[in-house]
Amino acid sequence: MKNKKPLYILAAVAGVVLIGGLVYYLTRGGENNANFAGGTWWVCTDKACKHEFNLSMKQLSDWHKDKSHAGLPVACQKCGKPAARASKCPACGALTEWTHSTTTCSKCQKTLPPE
DSSP states (O other), X not given: OOOOHHHHHHHHHHHHHHHHHHHHHHHSOOSSOSTTTTOEEEEESOTTTOOEEEEOHHHHHHHHHSGGGTTOXXXXXXXXXXXXXXXXXXXXXXXXXXXXXXXXXTTTOOBOOOO
């Protein structure tokens, strides 16, 4: 019988590569995360605009990483003025500007999930 040691080494290396690839595939970051699976909701603070939009966690991260936005609040995608975080009501779908004391939907008055 020939020496099977090189075959075992090849199988071990292939196994490590396969397991490494599987771990990477299962743990790599996506657009969002478990805490904000649907991304984050925003409302323009300009009363004339009031544009509502959603940012994935990746988009939000990219915004803050961009050096031209350093220290600036997220801007409205429509008019460019500051936007405020919002909570989306699971009952009616309306967005309510988020504060630490926000507990109910501004439209239907149902309880909002905690942020």
